[in-house]
Amino acid sequence: MSSNRPYLLRAIYDWITDNQLTPYVLVDATIEGVRVPPQVVKNGQVVLNLAMRAVANLELGNDYIGFQARFSGVSQAIRIPVQAVLALYAQENGQGMMFPTEDGDTPPPAPGPEDAGPGPSGEGPEKPKRSPHLRVVK
Numbered sequence: 001m002s003s004n005r006p007y008l009l010r011a012i013y014d015w016i017t018d019n020q021l022t023p024y025v026l027v028d029a030t031i032e033g034v035r036v037p038p039q040v041v042k043n044g045q046v047v048l049n050l051a052m053r054a055v056a057n058l059e060l061g062n063d064y065i066g067f068q069a070r071f072s073g074v075s076q077a078i079r080i081p082v083q084a085v086l087a088l089y090a091q092e093n094g095q096g097m098m099f100p101t102e103d104g105d106t107p108p109p110a111p112g113p114e115d116a117g118p119g120p121s122g123e124g125p126e127k128p129k130r131s132p133h134l135r136v137v138k
Contacts, residue, residue, distance in 0.1 A: 005082050005099055006062045012088045012097050013050065013060060021090035023050040025065070031084035033064075037071045045086070048078070 016023040025048050027034060029041040040046050048069070050058065055067040055078075065080040089096025 002062070003082070005085065006060065008097060008099070009065070009082060009085060009088055010060045016088070016090045016096065017052070019090070021092050021095075023096075024048065024089055024091045025050055025080070025085055026087040026089075027080050028084045028086055031081055033079065033081040034084050035077070035079040037076055040071060048080075049091070050088075 013023050027036070027046050027048065028044065029036060029046050030044045036046050036048070040048075049055070050065075050067070052058070055069045056075075058067040059065065061082075063082060065078075065082065065085070067078050068075055069078055070076070083101075085099055087096060087098040
């Protein structure tokens with residue numbers, strides 16, 4: 001089956017704008033195909049305002065999000081593969097949706113207790129490490 005991410009992105013975008021809020025997108029700028037000005041990338045991520053007053057020619061396609069936006073007064077073409085979108089949320093209240101990595105990008109599962117070797121003390125299995133998670137900070 002195809003990814004449901006582009007459909008969810010369009011639905012959340014519509015929900016945010018229908019409520020007169022400002023849609024912001026959090027993007028993993030390290031994903032191949034992301035085209036954003038390098039000066040706006042921080043720690044491999046970028047937050048972009050998708051409000052109609054901030055962008056022109058917004059396209060929320062099945063493979064890419066594309067639009068024109070001004071950075072330091074210069075209009076630039078922005079292109080974001082949908083799999084690079086980490087979250088879409090309302091700037092005013094943080095409500096929206098975070099997205100997991102795509103199926104093809106999913107890291108292998110952590111070993112279960114039966115697969116783990118002895119812990120640091122040499123007794124019992126070592127607890128699997130928790131994967132990092134993402135949260136929106138205002």
